[in-house]
């Protein structure tokens with residue numbers, strides 16, 4: 001199946017590592033020009049070089065930007081759209097992973113998981129409306145619909161807010177050809193990621209999580225990236241205003 005991504009212009013917020021990196025790399029290999037940001041200047045520069053190596057004739061923008069900062073977020077998006085020469089795909093992948101219940105954790109989580117998406121959409125909207133095949137994908141979490149037994153914290157609630165916002169975008173801008181969806185991973189393993197760390201620190205807990213997933217293991221970064229990229233692509237056109245659980249059946253619910 002041709003995803004229709006050749007020559008498209010894509011942006012991944014939080015694209016230097018993990019799911020964001022796998023998504024940016026797959027978009028690149030499918031023929032997109034790709035812009036990424038992350039806080040760590042070295043990490044984002046290295047990721048930019050690795051993206052350029054995937055398709056040496058492609059256009060890559062890789063800049064350090066902290067998505068807790070509104071001006072930095074808007075500047076990154078505006079400059080990246082200019083340097084790419086337009087925008088067809090926006091993926092908001094970064095999270096503050098606000099595990100605890102402190103006010104600081106709630107504030108950071110709201111800034112990164114929700115407001116960075118709001119600001120990026122606002123800045124990118126003129127370019128997305130001009131695309132003719134525009135798609136916004138928010139990377140959520142199954143914590144937005146299921147209680148995993150952790151004490152109260154910001155993470156699940158802000159991902160739930162992200163889902164409601166994505167629906168508003170989809171309902172409002174569908175008429176302009178702009179789709180919006182949320183992909184919610186369950187537990188995802190990749191080298192150096194949070195579940196890799198848990199695997200090393202607490203192998204018993206990790207094994208129990210694996211056992212509880214019907215497919216007998218955690219998902220991988222590549223598997224989540226494929227779902228994000230399909231949803232973002234013209235081939236996924238009829239997905240709009242949707243929440244997709246990408247968890248291998250980890251949450252044992254009907255929908």
Ligand SMILES: NC(=O)c1ccc[n+]([C@@H]2O[C@H](COP(=O)([O-])OP(=O)(O)OC[C@H]3O[C@@H](n4cnc5c(N)ncnc54)[C@H](OP(=O)(O)O)[C@@H]3O)[C@@H](O)[C@H]2O)c1
Nearest residue numbers: 014015016017018019038039040066067093095141187188
């Ligand atoms: N991994 C899982 O099991 C899992 C499960 C469910 C949902 N998810 C969701 O999937 C998404 C990606 O998770 P992941 O595990 O791949 O994360 P990760 O490995 O920690 O990577 C996060 C990426 O975002 C960047 N980032 C983080 N905070 C940022 C900020 N304030 N400004 C700019 N960039 C920022 C990071 O780079 P810097 O640190 O250099 O900024 C990095 O490139 C998140 O939205 C998460 O909630 C993940």
